[in-house]
Amino acid sequence: MEDAHWYVAHTYSGYENKVKANIDKTVENRHLEDQILEVRVPMQEVTEMKNGAKKKVSRKLFPGYVLVNMIMNEDTWYVVRNTRGVTGFVGPGSDPVPLTEDEMKALGIRDEVQIQIDIAEGDAVTITGGVWKDTEGVVTAVNEGKQTVTVGVEMFGRETPVEIGFEDVEKLK
Numbered sequence: 001m002e003d004a005h006w007y008v009a010h011t012y013s014g015y016e017n018k019v020k021a022n023i024d025k026t027v028e029n030r031h032l033e034d035q036i037l038e039v040r041v042p043m044q045e046v047t048e049m050k051n052g053a054k055k056k057v058s059r060k061l062f063p064g065y066v067l068v069n070m071i072m073n074e075d076t077w078y079v080v081r082n083t084r085g086v087t088g089f090v091g092p093g094s095d096p097v098p099l100t101e102d103e104m105k106a107l108g109i110r111d112e113v114q115i116q117i118d119i120a121e122g123d124a125v126t127i128t129g130g131v132w133k134d135t136e137g138v139v140t141a142v143n144e145g146k147q148t149v150t151v152g153v154e155m156f157g158r159e160t161p162v163e164i165g166f167e168d169v170e171k172l173k
Contacts, residue, residue, distance in 0.1 A: 004037050004071045005098030007080075008090040013064040015085035016041040020066055022083045035076050038069040042107060065090070067107075072096060117142075117149075117166050125151060129168035136172065137162070 011019045020039045027036045042061035047054050066086075070076045077096070080086060089096035099107075119125060119139055127135045132153060140161060141150040147166045152159040 004035075004069050006104055007068050007070060007072065007096045007098055008062075009066045009068055009080055009083075010087045010090060011064055011066055011085050012087065016060060016063070016066050019083055019085040022085070023066075023068065023080060026079050026083065030075075030079065032076065032079065035073070036068065036070040036079065040067040040069075042067060061107075067099075072098075117169070117171075119149060119169065119171050124172040125149070125169045126172055127151065127153075127162075127164055127168055128170050130164065132162055132164065132168075139169075 009019070020041050023036065023039045027033060027039075042065075043058045044061045045056055046059045048057055049055075068080055070080070077089075081088065081094075088094070091097035119142065121139050121142060123139045125137060125139055127133055127137070132151075135153050137151040137153040137159075139149050140152050143149070148163050149166065149169055150161050150163050151169065153162050154160070
């Protein structure tokens with residue numbers, strides 16, 4: 001099976017959310033969930049001054065564009081390209097070009113790499129990164145979905161639960 005990549009679809013300005021909803025609905029109707037994995041309208045938090053008051057609002061990072069994580073083939077190309085509001089893919093002619101790793105990192109998109117660990121509740125661990133580096137504690141919970149463990153560490157004479165990412169814990173020998 002081919003790998004999925006992020007592609008950029010050009011849309012009419014102001015239609016980004018409608019295009020996202022239409023692609024999501026088409027994917028569900030045609031059962032293409034294993035080929036078109038995700039559709040995003042990148043947003044950013046901006047502080048605006050209105051009537052002398054600061055207000056946080058979400059703005060589209062790239063008006064007129066939608067990001068699509070998909071396996072490119074004739075079916076997926078057709079579905080996205082023929083969605084109402086989509087004018088085409090970014091790339092030469094009708095040949096879509098996937099985003100590079102560097103471009104995806106700049107957008108804050110990263111491939112979720114699932115880390116497997118052999119740590120269970122009750123195991124003694126050393127924290128290897130972050131503010132709790134070199135602290136030892138006992139695992140009280142493991143969350144595979146969030147890729148975190150909750151470790152009981154001693155702080156001010158009492159045990160305090162701290163959530164640590166899988167990459168920042170190591171089982172004590």
